[in-house]
Amino acid sequence: MALSLILTLVLVVLCAFFSMSEISMMAINRYRLMHRARNGDKSARRVLALIKRPDRLLGVILIGNTLVSNIAASLTTQMTMNTFANSSIAALIATTILTVAMLIIGEVMPKTWAALRPEQVAPPCSRILTPLLACCFPLVVMVNGISNYLLRLCGLRQLKNEEPAMSSEELRAIVSDAGRLMPARNHSMLLSIIDLDKSTVDDIMVPRHEIDGIDLDWDDVTLLAALRRTQHTRLPVYRSTINNVVGILHIRNVPEIINQPAQLSAAIVAAICAPYFIPESTPLHTQLLNFRQHGRRLGVVVDEYGEVTGLISLEDILEEIVGDFTAHVQPSQAGIFEEESGCYRIAGSTLLRDINRHLGWQLPLNGPRTLNGLLLEHLENLPQGPITMRIDNYQFEVSALQHNAVVSARCWKLDPADVRYQRSSHAHR
Template identity: 55%
Template sequence: MSDDFPLGLLFGLLALLILLSAFFSSSETGMMSINRYRLSHQANSGDAQAKRVLRLLARPDRLIGVILIGNNFINNLAASIATIIAIHFFGEVTGPAVATLILTITILIFAEVTPKTYAAIKPERIAYPASRILEPLLKLLYPLVLLVSLISNGLLRLLGVKSVENGGDSLTRDELRTVVHEAGTMIPYRHQTMLLSILDLENVTVNDIMVPRHEVLGIDLDDSLADILAQIRTSQHTRLPIFKGDINNIIGMLHLRNAARFLSRPEVTKAAIVQEAREPYFIPESTPLHTQLLNFQKQKRRIGIVVDEYGDVEGLVTLEDILEEIVGEFTTDVSEDQEIHQQDDGSHVIEGTANIREINKMLGWKLPTDGPKTLNGLILEHLESFPEGPASLQIGSIRMEILEIRDNLITSARCWPAVRLPRR
């Protein structure tokens, strides 16, 4: 038979078949390796090539079917031609074995490993042009591809796979977090931090970021009118809760821009102050931040009173507090003393009322946040009793030395990572 076809023609045909095999092999890898999110973005931007690739990937069983049908046909034909050539040179006895050995090595290098490796590294360079051929080829071979798909899908259903359609590549929160981390310089570090903070909103409740009740400044109607007016005129806050006697008896929330309405009157009464106040807005302490952010938007509010399951006031939270969890602090309360004081030896003296989450964010520590919210509460929980005097302890990787106790409250502690002992 080799006499019927010139050897030059057979070698040329064999080389062409190896190139076609490389095409199908690289197409398979390129199609399966392409970044689906970038592909979807380009398709939504009107890229015709991206849209064509998405159409092919919508039914991966048919795409793989047409690729493998073409590749297997090409490889079998190449094997036949290689055998004819080998028989011509080595005879009918050893020719087939030599053809199998040489063709296997050739296809492995030139039609499998090399093109697939390139396609895995540069999937778009392969998938886009390949889609121009694969789409019409799929239409041409559709009956055969459909038959193969029906048989393979039946086998998949026996294995518990009910659908082979591409239902989209949805990401879990942790997977999205990994995508953001791996974006590198494509997303500025500041933007990465903000995106990760948004993902963390669901894991943080208003109880974690609220201003605790003992730090809430408000108008007590039991105070004298002169004291109340002085407080209003000198307040550094734009909104103040109004209560009577106890913070649990909140009557309303006064926006100081409305104070001009009664301050301009010849005679100011407590009733006039209450009249300008808005009805208080209460928030359960376990409300996640992402939910509360939407609630603030829905209720057209900027501040809310945090209450526990018994209705007692736990603290106060504002829209700005939630936004600062995303973008970082952008307001400064000049009346708030610094709670974390760095020492010359590298340790930090921290006030007992300091919020643990704030400590972790400022110092990069990992103190537990699933229990007490303040350093005082964390130390007491760890000790399981109130210390009679200064004491030392270690929580996780942080060593602590209690410095001052006053009125059943640990007012300050000296803290440092246990891996490094600070100098006295």
């Protein structure tokens, strides 16, 4: 009786081992496991070798688990029939107790532990599963052969785990969940790099009306004044209109040009390099590689008709990754001014990306790029006077209009309770 009880307890423990092995092998983080394996971790390599063929791994685990459960049930039944006179009732009671023990100790507890601690459970389990798989290989192959044949009839052809590929959204989720495992600055930079493929050149370019350039048709006095007051490292050079860009002038060549006032236009033409044109729909991550491939730092952005729509520099793309290079960029420099009431007065030409960045808002970026464009898109007409409107959780008061455009607007974020009240009132009406 004592020997049978001890053997039954051992079988329950073995059942718990197989349950832990199954869950830990399936729940373990494969990317962290691959990293450890590349760094020479033998246990990680052993686990990877097992999960590479899940059909064989599950085969040996389930064969062992089924065998242990059946032996335990048979042993318990035989033990009770030999010990008690009323063997039928005793066998029923013993089987019930064994089922509860198997369920709690052999299944729920070990599987819960393995699901919460897969990286602690899987490596020790792999030390036993690897030789066990080698010993039971013929049986495993026979069982898997039958099950794999049935799976192929159901349409499953791939039975070997390929190295998992990740989408940008999955990678973003992993980086977001890293939390305290990486510094906040690195966390922000990684997310910015992942999001580069969502943004295009026209999202961050300097728009056409803000371009500072040199017009070769200007007189010499105007050209000299423009060269002396410029604060940019590179300037586009054009004739008559910005659509006719003839080159890019580097500021290092300006002293030589100024020393030749008699031949100013000719000196500028001799000092410029050929312009580099970029389609406005180019993704930022592609353009970053193009800048490197062509050895350029400034590009002229053109639309599908060849019209110049803006300028973009290598620094603009890098700022999308690491943030503004200027240490203390004030919101007022982006056209955002805070009022005493807590509202903000924002210029209509302010980029929505800058508003979101400075104020922590989430204005939509999948349409117009400026506040003026966003308001006019939602109004669907040109306002004839002051108007108030709400976009998502934000309220806007348009008060200043000029030349069919919004010059500025008062903006503030609505309290969630106010938004729910407005929606319920609208639904009631």
